[in-house]
Amino acid sequence: MAWLGDTYVIIFLRLMRLSTYQLFLLIVFAGVSKAHVGTAQDFLNLPVSIRAEGASLRSVLGSIEKQTGVKFVYSSRNIGSERPVSLQMKKVKLLQVLEELLPPLHLTYKVINGQIILDSKLAVESPTALPQAEPVLRSISGVVEDQKGEVLAGVSVILKGTQTGTVTDDKGQFKFGIENEDAVLAFSFVGYITNEVPVGNQSVLNIILQSDIGNLDEVVVVGYGHVRKADLTGSVVSIKESQITSTPVTNVLETLQGKVAGMDLTRASGESGAAVNFTIRGNRSLNASNQPLILVDGVQYGSYIDINPNDISSIEVLKDASSTAIYGSRGANGVILVTSKKGKPGKTKIEFNNYFGINNPTDYQRVTNTSQFVAMTREAYRANGQWNSPADDATIFNVLLDNINAGIDTDWTGLMLHNGTVQSNHIAVSGGSEKTKFRLSSEYFNEKGSLEHDQLRRFVQHLNLDHQVLDNVKLGMVLNFNSSSQQRRNTSFWNLIKNSTLGIPFNQDGSINKYPFPGSFAFNPLLDESLENYTNNTSSSRIFLLGFTEWSIRKNLSVKSSFGLDLANSQQGVFEGSNTTLAGVNNGFSRSALSDVKNRSWTWENVINYFTKFGNHSINAMAGTSMISYKTMTFSGEGKDQPFLSSSFYNLGTNTKDVITNSSLTESALGSVFGRINYKFKDRYLLTASLRSDGASVLAEGHKWAYFPSLAAAWRILEEPFMLVIPHWLSDLKLRASYGVSGNSAIGAYQTQGGLSKVAFSFDETPAFGYWPKLLANKDLSWEKTSTVNFAADFGFFSNRILGSVDLYRTSTRDLLMDRILPSLTGYSKTVDNVGKTKTRGVDLIISTRNYTSANFSWTTDLNFATFKEQIVELSEGGDDVSKSWFVGKPLRVFYDYEKLGIWQTAEKDQAQAYAKLPGEIKVKDQNGDGRITATDDRVVLGQAAPKWSGGINNNFKYKNLSLSVLIYARVGQTIASDYFSHYYPGGTTAVVDYWTPENPTNNYPRPWINRTDQFLSTLKYVDGSFWKIKDVRLSYSLPSVLLKKTVLDSLTLYGTAKNFLTFSKIKDYDPERGGSVEFPLTKQLIMGLNVNF
């Protein structure tokens, strides 16, 4: 990183090293000011008691406010708030109080927007007249509109610091008198962000209110239904359209990185089309999958979401068991619901979204160059007593000497890593009538990775169609067609870094030097760059079809039946020519292989919904059935020695050697019955109960079925009358608690049966294939079950300018589905079994703040933070399973090895001798101090693979038509096993490290030693993988509506994104998000895009 030397950058880095905690505090407490919004509903029925003898009207109103939480808005002078009143009423409805109190005072009231506006009778009698202004210095007037330019009636306008105020009329106009220039007016309206405006010397204020996306009336998708956010009892994070498309990604799940508390997500590699690794709230299962269930419009989809991000309207992440238990056996790892976009009635809309970007490999860890190699090799032979001076170079370098003297120093990595590109073109047409709605879209996506020919091309066609057949019958379908072609490269990064810098890549005529390495017949890796010589192409197509019909039998009773079909076919063809680096593996022949995978799954679900409301009770009940069937067929063939290079993998029949075919069939099924009841009392007591019964074919007879119950309660505590005493900066508070059980049956089919596998043999030339047992059958295999307890609080402060929630949870998983490693002396290596328990405890925190909002400028922040502690509670009877690095009381994935203390120094010769070591070799800790280093006693847990905490902060700034968003993502506390740092084999190219010599008594790396490979080399690879990065920076500009009015365009946005651009960690030249591997480093992207709507 050359720029590290720059002074400014250093200062910048120091600034950036403010810990994330500090940053968090800064954001939460910056620039948040008070405002108020009424939350009461039906409050005219709230009970009130008044006992006033000549008290001022103001104090009476105040008392009512305290008891009921309602807010009165009035001009003190207008209503004469200091007038004495007398009134005695006990536990009567507020309505009655007002009827009693106001008329004698010639006052009237109006309920607007949850507030009670008081005015003198005069105003009521002539409703168009605005409240009379007081004799004041100045009068302020203006119009309040929303973002779309529509006027807003009923917006309360309050002089900050007083209860004086007014409301806008039906034309959105207001008029108000103020007394001094310091006045600040607060404009508030339900569903919109309160806007506070200093009046200054203006007399006309035209205000635009931004709609509040954190609004509690927002609808959230949950399993088999929707629910108002306010009525939610479980832990659900909803990511909306604008957040999904804010970063250009291949796999839409990547947009969730740094945005969902408790979701740990990393990119798997920098290869084009690479997958993402993700878990929700840590790992529970040691062997079965820890991947969440992903559903698209309610139907199970694989973990690789190849849907066009522009076609997605929302992604909901269900985290606690009360939300996921409705998915029963598939819900234990969390559920991700992807909802596709639908058409809206009205004008036909067309959108074009295009972007283009450059993929730049992040810095690469280089191996020793020639001079480093020479120095290290000399030392390695010196250690062995075979090198004393450069006079011995000829012996030790032998055939390499000429190239060393010629100064050959080839940077193979530099020759093979290139900048890639990424491009996406998307068009969508949507619209329809009240009866029929449609949305049709296409995307072309093309990504080139950092190796020559590493490429993914994708074409996605999406159709969403709804039609109201009868008044009470609706039909609909979703169709997603995906066709892709991916060219993958021989993952030879390992070779790449091991290649000697002494190799000469090109002949003098510029052609590729076939054998570049002196004294070796290893092929030139550049040969692999030719498609004729090495090709690995996967073409896939996938049809995802969902059809449904919904019958509203009565107003509050409906039935929905849906059938989803997912057909995915892919074909991978590989051709490895006889001149590739793989030739050695292939016996010097070319190899061609073709493999076909056909997946077919269908889901048929029937759901009945019933809704009723009586008095203060409302009940929403749902019941359904589900059948899912999966089938996978594979076919593959391969052969060697293809006589016609041009045939590549298209004619396997012409191969002359080692022709092999294989095929397989895997079928499994899941049948379920489920139901759920949502009960709500008085809008503030919420209860959800659900039960699902699942049967899975993959489990053993008699263990196939199980029940998954859940129960959740929520209490909108702020609605309680006794909460009147709360300070007014608290604008929302809800407490939630839930418990549920969900399952995991993510094991392969047929594991309960055992089976035979084939082994080749022959007598003379007569085939004698053998069939021997492969798997030890487990006839008791059952579900893995996870129960989760979740306690949470949702809160809002300062008119919901700060919104957030905090979740505390504890999951316990039992009967883990696990590969039980068997002693090999049984003749088996493993069996699948239900053994062991794990638990995870954690905290998820989400906070959204609107730090500053004005007509022209706004600043908002979304922050999330998650920490969890995984623990293995119990394994099979004997405790720890060292062979798998599983230890009771430790996290699920840990690194277990000797603990490196340093290097044995010359002065420690005698101590080293006691351990049969020499100075210069790695010194590991004798944990039990018995004077011997043994595998049984001296290996310890060195670190965990899961982060200790992770979090993201997204700051959005908007100034007029310009907006900037910056996403910072941090993942801290994980250890990674670095391939690079353990690549230390002196005599060849190795990691560039500080190694021990008698003259350099370091404690980092052992002495290079030509015939002595250090026993503890593996201890060198464990490094702290913590990092934080500026994940995305996006700057966009939308054309002002004034300009657009003259065109057919509705909007036009131009943006630039810098993705994954700056990463800060302890490891130089490496992005630790990659997890330690040297293959396909993660890339940085610079993207320019244009979105047009008309």
Add this chain to the structure above:
Amino acid sequence: MKIVQYITSTIALLAGVVFFSCTDFLDETNKNTVTGDKFYGTAEGMESLINACYAPTRIWYGKVIGHLLTEAGTDEMLYGNTAAGSYPFYDYNANLQGTNDGLFFVWKSFFKGVNTCNIAINRVRESALSADIKTKREGEARFLRAFYYYHLVETFGAVPLRTQETDGPEMTAKRDPVDEVYKLIFSDLESALEKLKGVTAAQGGRVTEPAVAGFLARLYLTRNMNPEALAMADRVIKNYHYQLMSDFAALWDINNSNGNTNSEVIWFVNYSENNTLNDYGRYDDLGYFWLWEGGNHGHLLYLPLFVGVKGWQYNLETGRPLIQYMPSKYLIDLYDETKDSRWKGTFRTVWLANDETTLPQGVAIGDTIAVVSKTVVSEVYRKSKRYTIFDANDIYQINGVPTIPRLRFAALRKFADPTRSGKDVVVSKRDAFVIRLAEMYLIAAEASMKLNNNAAAAEYINVLRQRAALPGKALNMKIAASDVSLDFILDERAREFAGEQLRWFDLKRTGKLLERLIKYNPDAGPNIKSFHQVRPIPRVEIDVLQNKGEFVQNPGYN
């Protein structure tokens, strides 16, 4: 209540649909494979099980790990230039530990063999095979179980004795004493000898009566049961149709590499020309690396590379050099090339020019380009030749330590296969000879000697030495009874069996491992300790057991 009716009837309908279908909806039928219970009862199934019993023989004979455990770290062989990853096997350095994955591979493969044999032995009598075949197949399975146990017990020392098929997870184990293991081995072999009576013709690699007898002879000798060893070796020499090949070099000719037709081969591990019949690793999950393609790999391991010799390139004829092993100074000095044909029959010392592109001036294709000499050559002689000479001093230092970079040395050519389909091809169809007639003579000799009959011993040895004598040198090769000693027999075994995967066991059996390594192997000499006479138990195996406290590692290893 109309609503209730609606709800109940709809739920009933939906549930009914699901459950009706569910009766078979959740049944699981695996069409990819069958279970042993069903299959092994049939004749085909039992035959396939017996075939599978043979499969693990292929992980050792003619394979990398098998050579490492028998030839590396002996007095015959030192490591070559590219053996880096396997050093501990060559020089017994501190990294020779249970973490070595090659050892684990052997352990699990042979125990898989044991379990497969156990299934076969337990079930063969209930199978649909004819009575006659049943007896033979049981004999084969018993031989193979003994064969695997022999390798396990000699390699690892005390090992768990298992005679029943595994039918559920077992998480504990105990190490049974070596004597107990040998009891099973001998009872299996003696039973096999009975069951295979009369099966004397070559069976394409199947176990025969003489194969059992030959193996018994080796094991009797190993256990110091000398009269039995002598009798059994004699029985193989006299009772069956085997004959020594007249020419030692011809014994190793690729045209005689089929164990089925080679007159000297008593038992062999069969490899096929069709590599889909060889490939063991691809069909199972035991691990692939140590198998590395199919076929015999012996041809790769012992070859030098003449880096820097212009006009030369490795080719099909001289083989693809993996440079894993080079002969020790001791080994090459054992041969008297003036009278013993086994020097030339064992080693290639002359290479011809074959690379047009780098051909030096004045040298033609086919001319000699490189020569390895076991003696020291004068500068004058060297200068008189157009080809490069690597003499004893170029290859070894005075103390026997090879000079770096250990690339050029005499090539052990016994496993050469110039019929492979290309110079880089790893797969060889060459059968791996496990027991050949010559061994019977040397077993008989050693047993005779131990029974104080050196004259008989000399007689047995002379049979082999006569065969090995160069024309006209028969008399010079002859030894007298007074020449016979244990060291002489070990030397003779080295001359006869160099590279044939016997040496480590020979040294261990005779108690000469330490003595001879200190004397003849300058790499291993400084490190070898008494505990090295057994290998470490694989670490992962101990790790997985629940009674780690009882199942202890061999002493000296951690």
